[in-house]
Amino acid sequence: MYIDVGAYGKSSDSAIxxxxxxxxxxxxxxxxxxxxxxxxxxSTTLFPYVFVGDEAFGLSTNVMRQFGGNNLSVDKKIFNYRLSRARRYIECTFGIFTNKWRIFHRPLNVHTELAKSIVRTCCVLHNFVRARDGYSYDDTLTVTGFETITQRNFTRGGRAATTTRDNFMNYFVNENPLSWQNNCIN
Structure with a gap:
């Protein structure tokens, strides 16, 4: 697990x-x-390991984000749907974390160094408790809201990044479709 603590909440996720x-x-x-x-x-296509980002993140060969725009093809809508399913897991993880450590349900009105220590300590304790106790349904009962982040304009990740995203799109549409995915994009 990787954490980087110390950015201000006013900053956008992508800038941080x-x-x-x-x-x-x-x-x-x-x-x-x-x-x-x-x-x-x-297929002999090689797929890189990727991280899932939202619209605020730039596209690269290792960071996937959704296709933008309103008039998307069915294939692009399916890719966006499949990527949003992955992002939902990420959002649920943060919800579970903040529900377990309710100190994050309010602003931390402490000095910066203490705030960093609190976040790091909660991450370590969270992993310890999950390893010791396993999954707890109670952690998921209350999901806190997430701040809306402002979209930043990034240059596209180039031809390799676009090709990687297109390869995943083709895989989701043609090689590994979910039986219900077409119903979810309409």
Missing amino acids: FQQTDFYKKLMRNTLNIPEPLQISEN
Whole structure:
């Protein structure tokens, strides 16, 4: 697990992300991500390991984001649906975390260094409790709201990033479709 603590809540997620060592290593290809692999028996296409971002994040070969726009093809809508399913898990994880550690239901009115310590401590304790006790349904009963982030304009990640996203789209549509995905995009 990787955490980077210390950014102000007023900053956008993407701006915070771009200031982290994690992002810098990701962009320099020094993050030690496993090599791309073939995920389909029907294709020799290699798929890189990717992180899921929302509209505020830039597209890269290792960061996937949805297609933008209103008049999207069915295939692009399906890709967006499948990516949003993955993002839902991320949002639920934060909801579980904040429900377990209710100190995050309100602003932390403490000095910056103490706030960093509180966040780090809760992350360590959260992992310890989950390893010791396993999953708890009670953690998921109250989901807190998430702040809406402002969209930032990023340059596209180039041809390799676009190709990677298109490869995932084709995989979701043609090689590994969910039986209900077409119903969910209409």
